Amino acid sequence: MASRLKSKLEDSQFAKYALLVASMFCAAMVIGDGVLTPCISGVYKLINKASWFPSETVVGISIVILIGLFAAQRLGTERVGSCFAPVMCVWFAINGGIGLYNLLKYDPSVVRALDPRYIVRYFSRNGKEAWISLGGVVLATTGSEAMFADVGHFSVRAVQLSMCVVVYPALVLAYLGQVAFLTKNPHLVADAFFKSIPGTLYWPVFVVAILASVIASQALISGTFSIVQQSHSMGCFPPVTIVHTSSKSPGQIYVPEVNWLLMVACVAVTVGFQTTAGICNAYGMAVVMVMVITTSFLVLIMVMIWKVNLLLVVSFVATIGTTELAYLTSVLYKFPQGGYLPLTFAGVLMLIMYTWSDVQRRRHHYELHHRISPDEDSIGAGATTHQSLSRLPGIAVFHSDGDPAPLHGIPPVFKHYVANIPALHSVVVLVSIRTVHVARVRVEERMTFSRVGPPEMRMYRCVARYGYEDGRRRSGESGHVAFEEMLVKVLMEFVRANAMGLELVEEIEVIQRAWDDGVVHLIGEYEMIAGEGSGFWKRLLVDWGYSLLGKIVWRRSGPRVFDLPCSRTVRVGMTYQL
Template sequence: QPFEVVTQAHLGHPQVRKSAAAVPGVGFEIRASIGVIYGDIGTSPLYVYASTHVLNKTDDAGNFIPALNDDILGVLSLIIYTFTLIPLIKYCFIVLQANDNGNGGTFALYSLICRYAKINLATNQAPEDRVLSTYQLDLPTQNAKRAAKIKEYLERSRFWKNLLLTVALVGTCCVIGDGVLTPSISDVVVEVSVASLVVLFAIQRFGTHKVGNSFAPCICLWFACIALIGIYNIIKFDPSIFKAFNPYYINSFFKRNKRDGWVSLGGVVLAITALSENAGSEAMFADLAHFSVASIQISCTIVAYPCLILAYIGQAAWLMKHQDMVSTTFYSSIPKPVYWPMFVVATAAAVIASQAMILGVFSIVVQSMALGCFPRCKIVHTSPKYEGQIYIPEINWALMVMCIIVTAALQDTAKIGNAYGVTVVAVIFMTTFFVSFIMLMIWQKNLWLTLAFFDFFGAIELVYFSSVMYKIPQYGWIPIAFVTGLISIMYTWYYTRKEAFKYEVNNKLSMNWLLGLGSNLGIARVPGISLIYTELPQGVPGIFGHLISNLPAMHSTLILVCIKNLPMPTVPAEERILLRRVGPPAYRMYRCAVRYGYKDDDGRGAELEDELMSSLEEFLRAEAAGALQLELASNPANEDCRALEDYQAGGSLVTGAHDKGRKTDHDIEIDSRAQRKIEGLQQARQNGVIYILGHTNLRCKSESNFLRKFIIDDYYGFLRRNCRSIIDTFDIPHTNLLQVGMVHYI
């Protein structure tokens, strides 16, 4: 393929994009992160003690059995140490460091591993993508040999490739499933809860920065209130409660209660699922797309952690004198003079609690779409100042409907609490699994240190996971049902798109076939530009052969456009577009790869067209300079040749200091050669730009088995018909659209 690539360059639109990131102040981020991320954290004291089995036992006749004071101390000690070890130490100071250029979540961890090792089964990885400035990883040299061996093993092992993808999919689905339960768990009265949920989801379209600033005062007031009430209860009821910091009480708790103590972990875990999910694991970790690591760490250690610890200690001190009132611990422990004001603040905080999970779900869905694992949805970038703040209408309303159904069906916080936490703990363990890989391969930490991290935290999390599995018959099956449905959607979409891409690769047209058509491609060439969208980053797609076989004419300029969503947060604007020529210059045919990260605002309609045309003009100038350099290559010592190299590096052609600002003959020659082509391109654009898209129906071959036919013909077909098309996603004008219908049997 001698004419496949004449020249190529990373070219970007010189105009600053509207969604360019602005750096917010730390004060703004801390304030907003408290309002957005930590709402759910504060709600955990509402129900943790009431959900703990040992403290809320009944006999065979249904009579309540008051808990022992040592059991109260044991539960408090479990809360303190679990709270400190998992959310604070593990997530705030270890997991948050495993971010993907400031982005968190299961898929962010997965994409980080994918960029280091070629394990991604998705289609959007190519050698030219790996030279992007944001793609490269700065790796230390320590333990590099072991990391390289692990990388090579992963790249060879189909089992580990599929396992890592499966863990990423399951973890993501678990978080989305919990996004249905987190808002529901805040109910007080069903009617009030439903109305509150409608309002909460309706305001999401205003954006993270506005919602966060609106919620921050209420959440800050909430944390101050529960901390002060905790201090009051400690002083009044039992100042000696601080002895629960002695881990002896954990040991004696399990010795005394045995199986009941193990079951009680399912209630204790509710104290950390709020913080782990929203200040450490998926939702808070995914909310790194909205806030910085520093702001989240500061707001957690200075505000959330101490206030919640004081609240739990204060409730335990109150319980030491009121063992028979465990089921109403939170509200009963509030001093009477401030009961009603606190009731209002608690209700508001409970409604706000779901905000972090909603935003976390938005970020996770975007990352999933970038890796080809989720149907296309509309993504609205809600802030022109702060990059990564998004809103997805379809996901928002779907979550609202499911939250209302769960709230109306269960109508009880205790029942929803039983459902909540089953999948959350699974995600916590999956995060430990991914971070361990990152520690070995990317951070290249000591092997024994990595094993200690995995064994220590993994063992704790698996014990908690075994306990919450006890809740499955008691409505714990609800999140599992959600997760199962989501996994089926994501896997079906991923699997079918992968098979479709394989079909495209195997049936692309050869360059010899293209060259055999001649410069007119065997048809009439009319003025204008055709943008032919294809998923193939290399080669001539089958849709092109179908076009010229059925149309008598094609435009004078043809551009094969491949939109690529890479497994990375952002692609710099100057590196976004990659252009190369297809065939000899007389063919006037180009290939264009437009590359986006999962935080980037995809170019749409006229904006993308302007960017393409501007980049193509720069490409033609660089091509003219390259052609002239070849002519001068016979005399590399020539001063003009060296000046030409300076021009290609970004300077202007000058022969000396006294000539600065004056064009040489070679400058003029380059401008003349390029200008003729640029004027031809501009004239072609004035004659019209047509967007050509394939409208492909995927069907199974007749010899395929029943399951494969169901997945591709029925399930994927249903998803494809009900998701957004690429026409809507990229805002392609219908007046300039030509769709080519094809059927692919895969």
């Protein structure tokens, strides 16, 4: 059954697009969650207990907290997390301790609330009102929807242990304690958490609650960075700056552009809503939508990959799936009261992701279809009006942008270059930069070479691998100088290992003379346009959507990686008709 289902999905174009769009929508909703969580965390606690302040003052204080939170992100998850961990331990200890105190003091018998039969009685007694209340109840589970994103920053085991040993027991005790408190003080239901705190602990708990809210925001911000990085690595997000902040964990990153955009969005939402009611409705919508989509994907994984017994899959859908759908219908009821915000935000972001992904996919297919074979006749085929290619002194380093196509042939832009300038340098190196998910790559393993075309062409392919913490320069030396010296050194080692006799001596001499004559860096730049005969939607996607994104995005290529000097850099432009 798993094989049949997998085959049907792979053979169905509609299914593949549906899964892609759903994945992008879910990722966009998590990013939207990263906007709403800091807003509700920054405003909610202040409004609850700072009612003596005017609303404008409360919003102003909340904005200051938000700006400070986002400004601290550049310190990195590791440093920020080391500061927050003690606070979280205190927070959960306080929740569990106060809950246990209230439980023993007021009514220990409320532990019966854990009996699921009370859920049925609640719905039987309250009907529609019980269903509507689910939109507020869901806020008790917020945060769990971002755990899959946080796995990129922490190990799976760490998340499992913290949830089962610390978080869940502390929250169960906290809620039971509030229920016990309300049995004696039902008129304080609107603010049960703070009213149930023993008087001497009130202000310390209030301060820790503010700090815990900030930490909850931090978890979603870190999760947003992780989602953006993963989306970009799969070609579903425009290029952004990825700053690794830890040498121990590749998942701990900082994305400056996303960080500041999140800050602006958070401030705008805080100023726009002013109170927590609308933000809570929007927050609940984002949380439940992410949960429902994630559960749907999990069912596919259970069937096709894990191959779980069908009875267990049905049981999972009947319990978890049905519960989440009930929550979803409840939050949709409050769509006009703020629930529209995350859907609108996710829709815009998903459109950006889909546009970028679709054009990148078309570009990849174009390069695979138009690549040229590595032989002398094919390399010179572009210069049809000339008898042969001229050879210029020096080394030409032709940078690709990390696309897979150059590894399986010569990229089309090289043929375009030869067609317009029928000359090659005496040594040509096609370089592809790869950033791997380790902190550092050993120097002797950093560059690998292979020959392109016949030996007399003096063309080579180089794959340069760098870890996210590798310094691409030596002390007191420009980045391009260190790169060029290593490139020539490893190239000569490759030639010595793969050539013999007079050919070896001659090839080494050619490379040495070319090195003495200087290095020129060739950078490919591409313009994507819809091909002739394209329909309206394709032209809208490529000519307008992708073109606009290309103008906004700061593309990072060779010159910015190695600080290449403009005097020795040549940009080769080419138009792709997709």
